[in-house]
Amino acid sequence: MISTIRTFLRLESAGGILLIVAAGLAMLCANTGLKQLYESLLQIPVGIQFGSLQIHKPLLLWINDGLMVLFFFLVGMELKREIIEGELSDTANVGLPALGALGGMVVPAFIYWWINADNPAGMGGWAIPIATDTAFSLGILSLLGHRVPLSLKVFLVSLAIFDDVGAIVVIALFYASNLSPAMVWTAGSCLVVLLLLNRRGVTAIPLYALVGLVMWVAVLKSGVHATLAGVLLAMFIPLTDARNRAHSPLRTLEQELHTAVAFVTLPLFAFFNAGISLSEVSLESLIHPVSLGITLGLFLGKQVGVFLFCMAGILLGIARLPKEVTAIQLYGVAVLCGTGFTMSLFIGALAFEELQRPALFDERIGILFGSLLSAMAGYLVLWLTLGKPQPRTHRRTLHATLARTEQSKHRPSGRLSQHTSNDHDV
Numbered sequence: 001m002i003s004t005i006r007t008f009l010r011l012e013s014a015g016g017i018l019l020i021v022a023a024g025l026a027m028l029c030a031n032t033g034l035k036q037l038y039e040s041l042l043q044i045p046v047g048i049q050f051g052s053l054q055i056h057k058p059l060l061l062w063i064n065d066g067l068m069v070l071f072f073f074l075v076g077m078e079l080k081r082e083i084i085e086g087e088l089s090d091t092a093n094v095g096l097p098a099l100g101a102l103g104g105m106v107v108p109a110f111i112y113w114w115i116n117a118d119n120p121a122g123m124g125g126w127a128i129p130i131a132t133d134t135a136f137s138l139g140i141l142s143l144l145g146h147r148v149p150l151s152l153k154v155f156l157v158s159l160a161i162f163d164d165v166g167a168i169v170v171i172a173l174f175y176a177s178n179l180s181p182a183m184v185w186t187a188g189s190c191l192v193v194l195l196l197l198n199r200r201g202v203t204a205i206p207l208y209a210l211v212g213l214v215m216w217v218a219v220l221k222s223g224v225h226a227t228l229a230g231v232l233l234a235m236f237i238p239l240t241d242a243r244n245r246a247h248s249p250l251r252t253l254e255q256e257l258h259t260a261v262a263f264v265t266l267p268l269f270a271f272f273n274a275g276i277s278l279s280e281v282s283l284e285s286l287i288h289p290v291s292l293g294i295t296l297g298l299f300l301g302k303q304v305g306v307f308l309f310c311m312a313g314i315l316l317g318i319a320r321l322p323k324e325v326t327a328i329q330l331y332g333v334a335v336l337c338g339t340g341f342t343m344s345l346f347i348g349a350l351a352f353e354e355l356q357r358p359a360l361f362d363e364r365i366g367i368l369f370g371s372l373l374s375a376m377a378g379y380l381v382l383w384l385t386l387g388k389p390q391p392r393t394h395r396r397t398l399h400a401t402l403a404r405t406e407q408s409k410h411r412p413s414g415r416l417s418q419h420t421s422n423d424h425d426v
Contacts, residue, residue, distance in 0.1 A: 010024035015262040016139020019341065021266035023274040030275035038275055055220070063272045067265050069216060069230040074261050075164045076234025077254045084239055087158055095319035096310055097155055101162035103309025104337050105130040105170075108301030112268075112293035124351040125363055127170045129297025129370065131343030134160040135266060137336045138370070145385040149329075156333050159306070167343055168231055175350045178223045183222035183341040186228070190215035194236035201242045203249045208237060219346050219389055225350060266342055273345045276364050285365055288366035293345070294366025299373045307331050332381035338374025340367060 029038035047056035049123060057065065082088040109130035116122045134157070141148055193211050202208075212233040220226035241247045285291060308329060313319030322328065348363040 011150045015135040015266065016137075016142075018263055018267045019133075019135055019139075021386075023272040023341075026271045026273070026275035027278075030277045031279070035277065042272060042275075046283055055217070059270050063269055064346065065220060066216075068269055068346065069227050070257060070265050071230070071261050071269075072168065072227040073135050073212075073230035073234050074254065075168075076231040077166060077218050077237060077250055077257075079161055080160070080235060080237070081239065081250060081254065081262065083162060087154055088161070088407060092320070093154075093158065096314055096322070097158035098162050099313040099319055100155075100159045100306040100334070100337075101166060101307040103305030103307075104132065104159070104163060104302050104334075105166050107304070107308075108297035111301040112297045114295065115293040116289045117209065119289040122288075122293070125224050125290055125348060127167070127296065127345050128171065128175065128348045128367065129294050129338075129340060129349060130163075131167050131340045131347060132160050132163045132302070132337045133339050133341040133343055134164070135262060136339045136341050136375065139338060139379075140213070140375050141382070143379065144382055144386060148382070149322070149324040152329060152333060153326050155322050156336070157331075159333075163337075164343070167226065168422030171350065172228050173345065175347075179223040180221060183218045184224075186218035187215050187222055187224075189417065190218060191232060194233065198236045198238060201238070202339075203238055203241050203243075203247075203401070205237075205249060205253060208233065214343075239409070264359070269342060269346070273349060274364065274368070276362060276368065280361075281365060284367070285362065290363055291366035293370070294348075294363060295370040295373070298338040298340045298344070298370030299368070299377070302374065303331070303335040306334035306337050310334070328384065328385045329382065330387055332378055334378075335374055335381055336378030339371045339378070340374075341371045344371070345389070 026038070029035065042060040044058055044059040046062050049055075079088075079330045087093045109126050112126050112129055116126070132420055137156060138153070138355055141153060148327070181310065190211050192302065194208065194215075197207060198212070212229065215233065216226055216229040219229040237250045239248055239250045239251060241249060278356065286295075307330065310319065310367060311327065321327065345364065348367060
């Protein structure tokens with residue numbers, strides 16, 4: 001039994017499978033006799049108090065505002081590592097995924113805006129279809145096994161990183177309300193402390209965590225969404241240790257958090273946010289401008305935006321098609337990018353946070369339909385266009401290459417090892 005669980009956790013698609021299971025359980029609870037218990041669970045009041053400082057929220061918001069900070073913290077660390085020494089450190093690898101991510105945000109947002117132009121109540125959800133769910137899309141891609149070129153996976157991961165950054169910027173700029181100058185200054189002071197710790201070469205993660213906790217509370221009370229604190233904290237976690245070049249605080253922390261985020265944080269988020277009562281779903285709710293805008297934004301907007309922007313970049317010579325990847329395979333990944341699920345649910349919760357259920361519309365209906373259509377269509381296109389599985393000998397060579405790549409993550413690269421002991425800005 002234990003060995004079976006370990007084998008499952010090692011699967012690339014395991015995170016996506018758990019998300020599907022969590023969402024399925026939420027749907028089951030919302031559509032059976034467990035509905036009242038499920039809704040009561042979401043609204044359990046949880047509060048902490050330290051002197052005059054009080055934080056009181058229902059359990060649902062503790063998941064969305066608190067636990068999801070770990071997800072954004074992990075995204076921030078992955079982004080920093082990729083920019084400094086990963087795929088994004090080579091400017092030749094940046095153009096195509098950056099253009100794809102830009103198109104995948106602009107076109108879906110435009111489609112949503114066009115459909116909801118006469119619906120002021122729904123305009124706050126324009127950012128919902130701009131997101132791509134990394135775990136889901138990679139999980140679906142990995143179901144195709146060794147038929148998928150490594151360069152195609154790298155492209156999807158890189159695009160997802162840019163997509164997450166875009167979503168974070170949108171959340172910070174457009175979903176802030178009632179800003180508190182005192183709390184903004186407090187959060188800014190925490191950033192100064194984190195910078196000093198980084199510059200002095202401090203590698204004690206508990207110290208960064210303590211300052212990060214204070215910053216999270218300040219950001220939460222400032223009116224800016226609290227998950228931004230996770231991204232900001234990640235930027236100051238040292239990548240290298242001047243006293244021990246074989247040790248990387250950031251890579252170590254990233255590896256330790258990855259399992260918890262993939263198998264605990266994201267499934268819990270899905271369970272707490274995906275429970276839709278199907279008794280409330282009707283033709284009217286499906287074609288409501290909000291639901292329709294999200295569905296078409298994810299399914300049509302994503303594939304059109306990602307693919308057209310990528311092809312335009314290739315034709316203009318500012319980007320290049322990955323090796324062993326054809327244009328039709330690139331299109332298949334573009335369709336797959338419409339699997340918005342987790343991030344779309346997150347932005348939807350922000351956009352319509354005060355919405356009382358049942359209401360005239362439920363943005364989650366559009367998210368589920370758009371993501372489901374994108375996942376199925378993307379998988380079908382790639383299944384039809386990818387070549388035969390790689391020969392066993394080629395697979396052994398690829399696995400050896402990947403193993404060497406993994407080993408290189410645990411030791412400083414040649415470029416980084418040339419830095420002097422005074423370089424603590426990474």
